[in-house]
Amino acid sequence: MPFPGRNPLTDQRAPRDPHAFIAGLPKAELHVHHVGSASPRIVAELAARHPDSKVPTDPEALVDYFTFTDFAHFIEVYLSVVDLIRTPEDVRLLTYEVARDMARQQVRYAELTITPFSSTRRGIDERAFMDAIEDARKAAEAEFGTVLRWCFDIPGEAGLESAEETARLATDDRLRPEGLVSFGLGGPEIGVPRPQFKPYFDRAIAAGLRSVPHAGETTGPQTVWDALTELRAERIGHGTSSAQDEKLLAHLAEHRIPLEVCPTSNIATRAVRTLEEHPIREFVKAGVVVTINSDDPPMFGTDLNNEYAVAARLLGLDELGIAELAKNAVHASFLDEAGKARIAGEIDAYTARWLAP
């Protein structure tokens, strides 16, 4: 704590230069998708490898291509980028380059959501897939200092076959990668009830994985309750609609279940109408642990630094408040205690240096 006795989320003063402060702030990211992190540079390189794809390579055309009419349209475009990942070398390139982009933003640790089913069903050998992500993880940690961990998610709309395959890949001792820490559920929520995935989450949890489903992104608070009671969620991806249910907010606050908030994503997929209407303020007011994340940054024209700047503006935070948000993510992560203490210490030291007269 650089300034004991002060409550960083309420006692605020205007920051000198929030963007510069955020750019240098050590950070952890808990909700970011592997394929959804492919920058225009990575997309262009993959599209050049596979010229039959309909994904544009020109960055300006990509901005148009990444403008979504609704959540279903977003998923359609997302899957066209998934179609660009065809070989283990594509998987390795994507993973390694994503880590490079994270390191540039001072991301020290990230839990990257990967959908192995989408790759294995497209014909990538499962062993080669695991080797590619692990190889990239180790190279990225050695070269950029960014520690990566994996969340394997079920693409719920692809049905129970995808749940079975994801649970198998995540729990088979011969396949399961060393960096895997958690098990998730993504894709559209409408018409994809969470409770049907309980047996697969039970298997993953029994194998030592942590439960982090998306819930309440495009449907109401009941989906968040289902994620908590049926899937035993330890954090909630988005959880946006929790703001509609006071009891749910109180439950999240009391049990310290963090929300992985991704403000710009919610606008880009039209889950929330405008940033001003985003419920992040209600979450903080109710005492819910809020973490800031970027989801699919290039697709939403954002990055993690920008998400912190958006959150700082919506919550009216100064540097200490911003640093507190960054520490929320560290403490809500699945890092060990020593790893958490190291990054939290770096955040405090950086903030104290920044604020020193």
Ligand SMILES: Nc1ncnc2c1ncn2[C@@H]1O[C@H](CCC(=O)c2cccc(C(=O)O)c2)[C@@H](O)[C@H]1O
């Ligand atoms: N904001 C988001 N909210 C939710 N999810 C998000 C978000 N951003 C990215 N995702 C990713 O989208 C995938 C969706 C993939 C999917 O639905 C699907 C359906 C049918 C077939 C196949 C296939 O591969 O053949 C895939 C999820 O698994 C998730 O990792």
Ligand SMILES: [Zn+2]
């Ligand atoms: Zn997501």
